[in-house]
Amino acid sequence: MVLKTFGWSFGITALGLVAAWFYGGWEAFGIVAILSVLEISLSFDNAVVNAGILKKMSAFWQKIFLTIGVLIAVFGMRLVFPVVIVAISAQVGPIEAVDLALNDKDQYQQLVTDAHPAIAAFGGMFLLMIFLDFIFEDRDIKWLGWLERPLAKLGKIDMLSVCISLIVLMVSAMTFATQAHQHGGTHVDKAATVLLAGVGGLITYLIVGGLSAYFEDKLEEEEEREHELEEAAKKSGKKAPAIVLAGKAAFFMFLYLEVLDASFSFDGVIGAFAVTNDIVLMALGLGVGAMYVRSLTVYLVRQGTLDDYVYLEHGAHYAIGALALILMVSIQYEIPEIVTGGIGVALIGWSFWSSVRRNRALARNGDPDSGDKAEVPSGV
Template sequence: MIFLDFIFEDRDIKWLAWLERPLAKLGKVDMLSVCIALVVLLVSAITFGAHAHQHGGAHADKAETVLLAGIAGLITYMIVGGLSGYFEDKLEEEEEREHEEEEEAARTGKPKSAVRLAGKAAFFMFLYLEVLDASFSFDGVIGAFAITNDIVLMALGLGIGAMYVRSLTVYLVRQGTLDDYVYLEHGAHYAIVALAVILLVTIQYEIHEIITGLVGVALIGWSFFSSVRRNRALAAAEGESKANETEAVLTS
């Protein structure tokens, strides 16, 4: 669902334009991502879940378990997304109301309750950020199952990863890196869908952790180098344009 919601949105910057452009047009259809997710879930339950392996090599019909888990995950994702959108709208309403009251206070000369307005805006911002944090936590925990089923390793990895990612995110924001390497977001979402496919396949077949890790690293690395090539091409085009302008001025 994270990948589908990303790929069905029409964006100004496209990495794999041959794929993203037609999918963005399909994204205009309401609830398309939910329908595709349910179809994939149904197919996975019928194909992988019906012939899943138990410990010891025996076969077991896990179609019901796959369907139950998938529907529960889908409901959770939609609830978190709905709450996120609700709090975001509320925050925008509070900001607009605060702006209107500021203008009215400036017109009439009456003091406004800055504490109340700031408190309400901060409250909705807090709820909005908490819901966003919950959504990323769900994503991280589910993705960890694609690497290992050891709870201790998962807890250590997610804990270290949370601290590292936070520091890395703050650094990237301050340096403006994500604005320079515009395809990194695309690469991350393609890595997410790769993990999703691997998780579905591992219902029946075992996939080595090295393969799972390398797939994500390869996609993000590919997007990084694509961003570097794009920046170099833009810089070369800009330099050529300036050279042409200088030549035209000298000629005239």
């Protein structure tokens, strides 16, 4: 099972490390290895959230996610995205941006660093909305009941998550953005840039997330029919097929996954400049890491891990909320990647251990410690 799921990742790792060695010797080999580990540690929560969505999709769309989706994630976000940043921020053409990336690496890094406030605001708002919409939903299973119960009641207020996100954006623009750190140690006022990028991230979430929710609602409308099929199947001794997303529903869910992955990639791409400003090594290292995130996503789906460890999605979404706030703070202050990745891993590890304890309690007396019903949360 492990080899089948991670086989491509192992193969890409070997090719990537060999290519790095031919490109720049053992130093390049080490840089690619470090970047791969960095990407995996920063994106583990991404895999958990992706798995919650991917398990609802048909086998065909799962394959699309692992093929076309990988191309978008590896080449789009890890190679093309940094070049696009330079092209926009420096107001140059894509060919000139590529030339800068290959031949003037210091200038290239400076331009990407200068564009960080806009990137952080866009990604931070998108991820913050994901977290808020999750935490404000009233779920049958609650991990931190003392916190999630009152927040679920507040969630009944219409557009609360949007209002809170806009408040966070305004506060960030008036504080962090007015003293945004510029390359070379100077500080500049990036308030307008942060506001515009943040609103862009919010709008992107509302459009893509709204379309995904619309088609997911259609899936939920089929649940009654599925229940009837299951009842009929029980009488006949057969197992009823599960209703999975397909067609337009799966397409928009796939689109949502790709935008979600892009938002998760921002911190990895920016953080990679702390290791190297060589675009080739960056693409190799982050690309290898992205492959493992994809494989881990599939592993979680096929093993039914989210069904067995029901608090994992909670932990992943708390990690998303932490990452969103870190991105906003990073507009002014430099946050070490070990802090960003460590918080995410700690939250997911905590939620995993809580799930293990819950399962043990169920095995002992048939009722989890929390007293909540054993129904798997729906995800984002």
